[in-house]
Amino acid sequence: xxxxxxxxxxxxxxxxxxxxxxxxxxxxxxxxxxxxxxxxxxxxxxxxxxxxxxxxxxxxxxxxxxxxxxxxxxxxxxxxxxxxxxxxxxxxxxxxxxxxxxxxxxxxxxxxxxxxxxxxxxxxxxxxxxxxxxxxxxxxxxxxxxxxxx
Amino acid sequence: xxxxxxxxxxxxxxxxxxxxxxxxxxxxxxxxxxxxxxxxxxxxxxxxxxxxxxxxxxxxxxxxxxxxxxxxxxxxxxxxxxxxxxxxxxxxxxxxxxxxxxxxxxxxxxxxxxxxxxxxxxxxxxxxxxxxxxxxxxxxxxxxxxxxxx
DNA sequence: CTATTTGCAAAGCATTTGCACATTT
DNA sequence: AAATGTGCAAATGCTTTGCAAATAG
Numbered sequence: 001x002x003x004x005x006x007x008x009x010x011x012x013x014x015x016x017x018x019x020x021x022x023x024x025x026x027x028x029x030x031x032x033x034x035x036x037x038x039x040x041x042x043x044x045x046x047x048x049x050x051x052x053x054x055x056x057x058x059x060x061x062x063x064x065x066x067x068x069x070x071x072x073x074x075x076x077x078x079x080x081x082x083x084x085x086x087x088x089x090x091x092x093x094x095x096x097x098x099x100x101x102x103x104x105x106x107x108x109x110x111x112x113x114x115x116x117x118x119x120x121x122x123x124x125x126x127x128x129x130x131x132x133x134x135x136x137x138x139x140x141x142x143x144x145x146x147x148x149x150x
Numbered sequence: 151x152x153x154x155x156x157x158x159x160x161x162x163x164x165x166x167x168x169x170x171x172x173x174x175x176x177x178x179x180x181x182x183x184x185x186x187x188x189x190x191x192x193x194x195x196x197x198x199x200x201x202x203x204x205x206x207x208x209x210x211x212x213x214x215x216x217x218x219x220x221x222x223x224x225x226x227x228x229x230x231x232x233x234x235x236x237x238x239x240x241x242x243x244x245x246x247x248x249x250x251x252x253x254x255x256x257x258x259x260x261x262x263x264x265x266x267x268x269x270x271x272x273x274x275x276x277x278x279x280x281x282x283x284x285x286x287x288x289x290x291x292x293x294x295x296x297x298x299x300x
Numbered sequence: 301c302t303a304t305t306t307g308c309a310a311a312g313c314a315t316t317t318g319c320a321c322a323t324t325t
Numbered sequence: 326a327a328a329t330g331t332g333c334a335a336a337t338g339c340t341t342t343g344c345a346a347a348t349a350g
Binding site for chain 2: 095097104106108109110111113114115118119122123124125126127128129130131132133134135136137138141
């Protein structure tokens, strides 16, 4: 199922939330970006059209969107948290460019064999997994063939 | 290559660090725990044998150990950071019990096919991946067959 | 003697919370 | 009118940093 603006408004209402202009702006700020964005970046974007919004509202909006699984957290290594619009409602993972941050979704992760093996060998009942693959996107490879040290 | 206490001391010296009693205690606190531990937990453990150690020293020791890849970060969702002793120097992943936090290493993740496919389809040059599988360990399954809500 | 390391306190930064005011149903 | 949402400021909690004293090579 693809997520459209209408669908999102519906999901919010279904859960007793109002689609206020602030929330809409936060949603748009995350959705309009190919890359994952952190709260500070969301704030910058949102204030362009909504200069009076406070950080607390941004954090509360993010939390609401994350609780509804409309956005998800990625790239957990940095100090602040990074969020990304979910482009589909189904199980998926991200391919993240380590240079520019651009992300691509992929769905087939083929981990079922591995999970079966682990269950057999360890007795764990597998509930889920975190998988994020990172690399350099074609544009960044073209722009600087030798990656900058990070 | 398996990591022994001697080997670790050697690695530290190689990089110009001294193996002070504080650092040794931090290392031991992380290594002696099967589960991943956060800085506060490390502090509690270390102060049992070294009551005067300050938090700053613990943070600095963790940073040094992480820079040398002797410990690594796991479970990035919580507020504080969780660290785990590396039991081997090679590429590996963690199977984490979502209830008690116990972890098991595994090495074969079989993602090369997936990574090849993604390279073909997206043009990304893959650099690496984050993979963490979570579930419930046999002990926790036995202790309470129906998981507590989290 | 020099360089490194420690412990304390203070600072820094991201995030959360309390509360009065505003907005929506 | 009641419930929900907002913005500000203050509080919180984790992590880092400056610095003088301690320690190791």
